[in-house]
Amino acid sequence: MTNIQSILHASLIVExxxxxxxxxxxxxxxxxxxxxxxxxxxxxxxxxxxxxxxxLQLPNPDPxxxxxxxxxxxxxxAMSVLNLDGLAAQLDHAGIPYSRSKSGR
Numbered sequence: 001m002t003n004i005q006s007i008l009h010a011s012l013i014v015e016x017x018x019x020x021x022x023x024x025x026x027x028x029x030x031x032x033x034x035x036x037x038x039x040x041x042x043x044x045x046x047x048x049x050x051x052x053x054x055x056l057q058l059p060n061p062d063p064x065x066x067x068x069x070x071x072x073x074x075x076x077x078a079m080s081v082l083n084l085d086g087l088a089a090q091l092d093h094a095g096i097p098y099s100r101s102k103s104g105r
Contacts, residue, residue, distance in 0.1 A: 007051055009045070009052035009054050011053075011056055012053060012054065012055055012056065013056050013057075013058050014055050014056065016057070017043065017055060020055045024046050025046060027091075027096070030046040030048060031046065033045035033047055033052060042057035043055050043056045043057055
């Protein structure tokens with residue numbers, strides 16, 4: 001039996017913190033956790049239920065070119081949503097590109 005109980009957070013390297021906050025905090029309405037200490041680089045912590053997304057503004061070593069077609073085998077964070085079509089409409093309205101996996105999720 002595993003000793004692992006849950007995922008606490010997912011850390012995402014972002015190139016522009018303000019742009020990432022506009023997406024996660026403003027569009028998706030994830031609450032900002034103000035308790036993030038000064039870690040020596042720009043970043044933010046956002047609540048997703050009992051877990052968090054940590055945004056880290058650092059030089060991004062992860063190129064966009066050369067990635068496989070999205071099918072669940074690329075880097076991603078999966079979130080449960082109440083209305084997937086509603087979220088897709090919200091992203092479309094905001095002009096934010098996204099892709100669904102081959103399973104349609």
